[in-house]
Amino acid sequence: MTASVAIVLAAGKGTRMKSDLPKVLHEVCGKSMVEHVFDAVRGAGVQRIVCVIGHEAGLMRERLGGHEDVEFALQAEQNGTGHAVQMAADLLAGNDGPVLVLAGDTPLLRSESLQALLDELTSNEAAAVVGTAITEANQGLGRIVRDADGEFTQIVEEKDATPDQKAIQEINTGCYAFDCRSLFEALAEVKPLNNQGEYYLTDCPAILRGKGRTVLAAAKLDIHEAMGVNTKEQLADVEQVLKQRR
Numbered sequence: 001m002t003a004s005v006a007i008v009l010a011a012g013k014g015t016r017m018k019s020d021l022p023k024v025l026h027e028v029c030g031k032s033m034v035e036h037v038f039d040a041v042r043g044a045g046v047q048r049i050v051c052v053i054g055h056e057a058g059l060m061r062e063r064l065g066g067h068e069d070v071e072f073a074l075q076a077e078q079n080g081t082g083h084a085v086q087m088a089a090d091l092l093a094g095n096d097g098p099v100l101v102l103a104g105d106t107p108l109l110r111s112e113s114l115q116a117l118l119d120e121l122t123s124n125e126a127a128a129v130v131g132t133a134i135t136e137a138n139q140g141l142g143r144i145v146r147d148a149d150g151e152f153t154q155i156v157e158e159k160d161a162t163p164d165q166k167a168i169q170e171i172n173t174g175c176y177a178f179d180c181r182s183l184f185e186a187l188a189e190v191k192p193l194n195n196q197g198e199y200y201l202t203d204c205p206a207i208l209r210g211k212g213r214t215v216l217a218a219a220k221l222d223i224h225e226a227m228g229v230n231t232k233e234q235l236a237d238v239e240q241v242l243k244q245r246r
Helices: 033-043 057-064 081-086 111-123 180-187 203-210 232-245
Strands: 005-010 048-053 070-074 098-103 128-134 143-146 152-156 170-179 215-218
Touching: 005 033, 005 081, 033 048, 033 098, 033 111, 048 057, 057 070, 081 180, 098 111, 098 180, 111 128, 111 170, 111 215, 128 180, 128 203, 152 203, 152 215, 170 180, 170 203, 180 203, 203 215
Parallel strands: 005 048, 005 098, 048 070, 128 215
Antiparallel strands: 098 170, 128 170, 143 152, 143 170
């Protein structure tokens, strides 16, 4: 079964790019980063894309308005990833199916990896699947914590991780598949209890697990797919990977 919906988070300014252009509109191999993400989700069978915009929203609508399968949700204030997804709630009020949640600055995502997350979700009748990757280069990335039976328990950000957790090589890629109703049910319970006072999407899988729902972490992506772009140097790195693939 394929998803009918993807939520693509594209509201950030991207100050480290040192550019007035919204980060996700910077091009990789002749196409904006966010449009590479759109292509990947379409290849995974998605028929409807909700793009969450914020910074330079008018320019984003102008540049991306030609995509007939893309709708826009506005995040006027950037209060975290959980808050960004919540901005899509009204548009998806009638949706009962699976939904992918992805970052708009990850142009190396592959359709087959996203399809694998959706297959995990539906075949296990899960509420959520966290897309993970295995890497020794785990610095700065959220770690996937599992119990003695190997079951997912939580995502721990590096700044909150114990020395043992910092050694974990399975990382959160920021790609998720959710049952749509379960997603918004969990978001309603997310609290901004962190130093930034933000609503974190990463809290949702643990909330759903606490309700007794099936939540999985699946290593279906490679570390390149998790490469988000925050600087022009990283943009060049991503372009190099894409050229090698082609």
